[in-house]
Amino acid sequence: MFGLINKMQPFEKINDWLDWTLVPSEEIVIESEFECEFLQKCEKIELNKDEIDKQFLKDLTKIRQGYYKISVKCRQRLLELGYEI
Secondary structure, eight states, X not given: OHHHHXXXXXXXXXXXXXXXXXXXXXXXXXXXXXXXXHHHHHHHHHTTSSOOOHHHHHHXXXXXXXXXXXXXXXXXXXXXTTOOO
């Protein structure tokens, strides 16, 4: 693996635009954080510890439209809580 990385380094220096393709994990972290916070909000609403607000409805709409991509586990949990996705 180190040999492959060393061979790629000169290629990366020539094509600087390839740098963004090497670090896509930041989007995954943000998406997981969003899923976690959204599921926590759903749980609080289910337990009557929180109320449905405008931001929650916007996020739910964006999930339904496919604008926010969520994992299969998150989708299953939302279905268990009674949210139609």
